[in-house]
Amino acid sequence: MAEDQGTRTEIGPETVVSGDVRADEDVVVFGRIDGTVVSSTAVIVEDGGCVGPRVEAPTVIVAGWAAGDVVGIERVEITETGRVLGNIYTPRLILLDGGAVKGRVVMDGSGPESTGATAAVRTSAAVAATVAGARRAAPVAPKASRTSVSSVRGRTPPPVVPVVPRAAANPGLLDLGDESGRKDS
């Protein structure tokens, strides 16, 4: 993992990246990435942000939309506003009340066609994964984050980029957009 130099990549709310993003620093997404995002530290999809079809990092935090495979080599956290439409591969999963998932959750160490990065870390990460560990895990936003997930929650979603992932074009699957039935946590 790269030493923390306080640097990061931030995709603004009105920015769209089509293609692949590779980073040795945190990637914070307020806007949209259509493609693969791989970070050696963390990927944080903020409320209003949208990524897919693949996200991979030691820590993946989803407060917005993720469509496709979400690979958290160490852990995946889905916040109250997070939506995942696809499969989650991680040894530790934190899913907060209000968060929504449509897809498989795989916590036994098997993954999607694994990349070198996942394969290398998977064994040790899987061993470390215990229920207790999952409870302990504070919902940390990496310290490099200037705007943490929680601080963003209050703000109005940006009038972006249509935040509808390609996979979401299938409305019959799961109505993730309906907020009315949700309890406040």
Place this chain on the structure above:
Amino acid sequence: MAETTIGPRTSIEGTVSGKDILVVQGQIRGTVTMDAPIRIEREGRLEAVVQGPEVAIGGTVQGHVVGLKKVEILPGAKMIGDVRTPRILISDGAVFRGRVDMDVGEG
């Protein structure tokens, strides 16, 4: 106006577009089209077609740059390729190899 930052340890292959200010400290290969100013910082490296209202180059750019209003090539910058813009500033200490076309929309 919000900002998009491509950090120094990030590389993107593909297209970056939108209405945010773009600051590039890392690498982009592909196409960059923004409706807001683009700033390529010293450690930034682009192999791309770049278009924005204002483009400030402080790093390395190989490709085409279109500045709808202005292009600035700052000290320490290395620009290889063509620039199309109605206004261009080239600072002392900048390296530039390519053509300049300043005929944008002025008959």
